[in-house]
Amino acid sequence: MVATLAFWYEFASTYSYPAALRLEQVAAAAGVEIEWHPFLLGPILARQGWNDSPFNLFPAKGSYMWRDIERVCAREGLPFRRPSAFPRNSLLAARAALVAAEENWCGEFSRAVYRANFVADRDIADPKVIGAIIDELGRSSAAVLARAATPAIKDRLRAQTDEAMARGVFGAPSFTVGNELFWGNDRLEQAVEWAKEGRAA
Amino acid sequence: MVATLAFWYEFASTYSYPAALRLEQVAAAAGVEIEWHPFLLGPILARQGWNDSPFNLFPAKGSYMWRDIERVCAREGLPFRRPSAFPRNSLLAARAALVAAEENWCGEFSRAVYRANFVADRDIADPKVIGAIIDELGRSSAAVLARAATPAIKDRLRAQTDEAMARGVFGAPSFTVGNELFWGNDRLEQAVEWAKEGRAA
Numbered sequence: 001m002v003a004t005l006a007f008w009y010e011f012a013s014t015y016s017y018p019a020a021l022r023l024e025q026v027a028a029a030a031g032v033e034i035e036w037h038p039f040l041l042g043p044i045l046a047r048q049g050w051n052d053s054p055f056n057l058f059p060a061k062g063s064y065m066w067r068d069i070e071r072v073c074a075r076e077g078l079p080f081r082r083p084s085a086f087p088r089n090s091l092l093a094a095r096a097a098l099v100a101a102e103e104n105w106c107g108e109f110s111r112a113v114y115r116a117n118f119v120a121d122r123d124i125a126d127p128k129v130i131g132a133i134i135d136e137l138g139r140s141s142a143a144v145l146a147r148a149a150t151p152a153i154k155d156r157l158r159a160q161t162d163e164a165m166a167r168g169v170f171g172a173p174s175f176t177v178g179n180e181l182f183w184g185n186d187r188l189e190q191a192v193e194w195a196k197e198g199r200a201a
Numbered sequence: 202m203v204a205t206l207a208f209w210y211e212f213a214s215t216y217s218y219p220a221a222l223r224l225e226q227v228a229a230a231a232g233v234e235i236e237w238h239p240f241l242l243g244p245i246l247a248r249q250g251w252n253d254s255p256f257n258l259f260p261a262k263g264s265y266m267w268r269d270i271e272r273v274c275a276r277e278g279l280p281f282r283r284p285s286a287f288p289r290n291s292l293l294a295a296r297a298a299l300v301a302a303e304e305n306w307c308g309e310f311s312r313a314v315y316r317a318n319f320v321a322d323r324d325i326a327d328p329k330v331i332g333a334i335i336d337e338l339g340r341s342s343a344a345v346l347a348r349a350a351t352p353a354i355k356d357r358l359r360a361q362t363d364e365a366m367a368r369g370v371f372g373a374p375s376f377t378v379g380n381e382l383f384w385g386n387d388r389l390e391q392a393v394e395w396a397k398e399g400r401a402a
Contacts, residue, residue: 048259060370
């Protein structure tokens with residue numbers, strides 16, 4: 001029995017970008033169903049005492065990451081431009097993604113947000129940027145942004161972030177198959193394989 | 202022109218174990234020459250304000266690592282047993298490895314030290330453990346341990362650790378090809394490929 005793969009991602013996260021762009025194709029090739037779980041990494045990092053991205057707090061790690069993500073994207077044939085601001089505030093994008101998930105267009109929305117952040121260098125915290133993405137997908141930005149601002153959606157994002165933490169997620173992207181956790185774009189194929197083998201327990 | 206691959210590793214590091222065991226085979230298949238560069242990660246982590254392994258300082262990261270390294274080793278067909286002490290003091294092993302490097306038996310020595318730490322669960326800080334490894338390799342433990350305690354070797358290890366830091370190394374294992382840095386056992390194949398393509402600059 002094939003298990004479902006949950007994809008835990010943060011819109012500000014560099015390595016979540018190639019994972020989000022590759023996910024559906026890799027999963028579909030294996031016949032694995034996916035669930036999109038946007039969450040906020042900030043509160044999880046804050047628990048470790050970090051009030052900024054570790055890539056900013058630890059310069060050697062940051063320098064490496066900017067070079068590595070460039071190589072990763074080049075190998076995957078994905079465009080990449082280093083954003084002029086990092087990390088960008090992903091709160092609005094994550095809330096809108098939860099609305100999109102209710103209506104089953106979270107994948108295409110999420111990919112568009114990543115391209116805005118990491119290819120077009122646009123501020124994904126700006127409602128105009130997120131609104132334009134929604135409209136381009138043939139949805140109503142007014143309706144989606146209104147719904148994204150409701151207590152129900154705000155609570156759901158908090159709950160999803162709490163669930164990520166409870167599942168042991170400490171970075172993005174992560175993948176879970178049952179109780180099995182995989183961290184990083186590098187683990188996408190392995191997580192999909194795990195789900196395909198039905199090793200959910 | 203094929204470039205040389207430098208392997209930067211720390212004997213206490215879990216992910217350095219599969220990298221060290223796999224390195225020669227992967228490099229030989231690509232016709233890439235390797236240099237063994239043992240160094241101490243402790244002083245580099247201390248610069249980030251950490252006086253212990255991040256896997257101990259950040260429990261979620263640690264829990265994940267112990268499960269992930271088990272999966273990594275299983276996939277590679279390598280035995281693995283979680284050591285009863287972590288991280289082990291790797292100073293003596295690193296000094297002895299520099300002696301072995303002078304005499305061109307650093308690869309087999311390093312693999313034996315990793316197996317002692319991560320398969321046999323032996324204390325690699327103990328001169329008797331390191332001495333037995335040296336003797337089993339047909340060398341003189343008395344001579345090697347004496348040489349490992351000389352100022353020349355102590356200085357060389359400090360210099361090698363400083364060089365790692367200067368090259369931007371922030372974790373182990375790392376690989377460098379010219380100025381190109383790769384971090385993690387996951388990047389071994391890519392680093393070897395980079396060297397094979399002669400992209401040293």
